[in-house]
Amino acid sequence: MSKIRVLVGTRKGAFVMTSDGNRKQWDIAGPVFGGWEVYHFKGSPVDPDWLYASQSTGWFGQLIQRSNNGGKTWDPVGNQFLYEGTPGTHLWYDGTPKPWEFKRVWDLEPSLTDPEMVYAGVEDAALFRTVDGGKSWQEVAGLRRHGSAPLWQPGGGGLCLHTIVLDRNHPERIFCAISAAGVFRSDDSGATWRPVNQGLHSEGIPDPNAEVGHCVHRIAAHPSRPDVLFMQKHWDVMRSDNGGQSWQEISGDLPSDFGFAIEVHAHEPDTVYVVPIKSDSEHYPPDGKLRVYRSRSGGNEWEPLTRGLPQSDCYVNVLRGAMAVDQLDSCGVYFGTTGGQVYASGDAGDNWAPIVRDLPAVLSVEVQTLP
Amino acid sequence: MIRVVLPAHLRKLARVNGEVKLDVEGEATQCTVLDALEERYPMLRGTIRDHVTKKRRPFVRFFACQEDLSHEAPDAALPEAVASAAEPFLIVGAMSGG
Numbered sequence: 001m002s003k004i005r006v007l008v009g010t011r012k013g014a015f016v017m018t019s020d021g022n023r024k025q026w027d028i029a030g031p032v033f034g035g036w037e038v039y040h041f042k043g044s045p046v047d048p049d050w051l052y053a054s055q056s057t058g059w060f061g062q063l064i065q066r067s068n069n070g071g072k073t074w075d076p077v078g079n080q081f082l083y084e085g086t087p088g089t090h091l092w093y094d095g096t097p098k099p100w101e102f103k104r105v106w107d108l109e110p111s112l113t114d115p116e117m118v119y120a121g122v123e124d125a126a127l128f129r130t131v132d133g134g135k136s137w138q139e140v141a142g143l144r145r146h147g148s149a150p151l152w153q154p155g156g157g158g159l160c161l162h163t164i165v166l167d168r169n170h171p172e173r174i175f176c177a178i179s180a181a182g183v184f185r186s187d188d189s190g191a192t193w194r195p196v197n198q199g200l201h202s203e204g205i206p207d208p209n210a211e212v213g214h215c216v217h218r219i220a221a222h223p224s225r226p227d228v229l230f231m232q233k234h235w236d237v238m239r240s241d242n243g244g245q246s247w248q249e250i251s252g253d254l255p256s257d258f259g260f261a262i263e264v265h266a267h268e269p270d271t272v273y274v275v276p277i278k279s280d281s282e283h284y285p286p287d288g289k290l291r292v293y294r295s296r297s298g299g300n301e302w303e304p305l306t307r308g309l310p311q312s313d314c315y316v317n318v319l320r321g322a323m324a325v326d327q328l329d330s331c332g333v334y335f336g337t338t339g340g341q342v343y344a345s346g347d348a349g350d351n352w353a354p355i356v357r358d359l360p361a362v363l364s365v366e367v368q369t370l371p
Numbered sequence: 372m373i374r375v376v377l378p379a380h381l382r383k384l385a386r387v388n389g390e391v392k393l394d395v396e397g398e399a400t401q402c403t404v405l406d407a408l409e410e411r412y413p414m415l416r417g418t419i420r421d422h423v424t425k426k427r428r429p430f431v432r433f434f435a436c437q438e439d440l441s442h443e444a445p446d447a448a449l450p451e452a453v454a455s456a457a458e459p460f461l462i463v464g465a466m467s468g469g
Contacts, residue, residue, distance in 0.1 A: 035380060059430040059464045060380060060418040076384065076414040080422045 005368040009038030012360035023346040044115040054105040077134035084141040109164035121161030140190035148212040155179030180215035196244030222269035232262040250299025261323035270298035275318040284315035308352030321364035336362025374459040385412040399454040402445040434461040
């Protein structure tokens, strides 16, 4: 029977949760890197025993940890993220230029073909890559050399490159999402980039339809249909059917189209999950009810999924990296909250149960489906 | 020989218990002590000072002999008591967080 391994990054360490394919009984191990923020924690799709974790604190900066045995032991690898050349400036919150300065790694995206190759999305926004298992990191500098980069401005969480999407069908294609710049796409392995934000509309920026400047919170795609992208923007849930060249709003009947997380069902490319959050200043669910919303039609029509989730007095948030799916026939869906709960559904969201309730605030959730 | 006390998180990272004892070439300064520390424990690179500029991270302080040496020049000689190993060189994570 298959085994499920859930990798959870929190404000104070990482946790590994394992279960058999029934997904009823869970073993919880951790914290690993206790006391450190683990912004992201992910395994290689090539060798699932190769795990990478982004570990940081305000005191001691950034570390990258790697395990070659499924998390039994860990070794720190390279932690030097040097911007290539003279870094230049982006815009600060007050609109003045600010020199690029590395702060942390938000996203680790292991290659689809090589366990030693990993992309890292960092704050201040840039893309890095390792080809030696994390020992050394080189900037994929074409992104930050895009002509719009001096105008990029941070979102509430900082100027962070928080989402990297790789495309198995087009190995040279990379999508990156940056708050608050937008989505960028490369079709030549990162050498050159173009913004792909047409159709996004953001009232909070001087030109609501600008090419760059949108606070994209997360993007997701189904591996079998990588040209179809789904996006949770600051406000608005969006969809692109052409690799980001244009976007249409699919918020439809959601109770709020603000949120952070978005994910796609493992086997149904038009089944999408979001967690509506009340507003950008009220980072909790509407009406104190924690509801995942599922669309089976690729957007616009959404159904609330509530069974097993708190439906009163719930004021947690679900952050952008904190939702994932497994690959079992009955697709499992998982998400973590800022209140420290990790919820799992073994039936595509119809029913939910907590794996654990009292962790530190959850920053990221990834799931591995193991033989 | 120089005695160095690391904060708990960095002891764990470097997989050491208690004090670290280092042989430092030449005069004992913040810079030479940290060079020797990072040579012995490369996983500490970047956690105490910047990889390139060697500037101390803002929430890290250096104490010795009941004094805060954090703002001393990196190449200034450390107190004789540190150089002679009578006193340890303390690397401290600043009190912060609530």
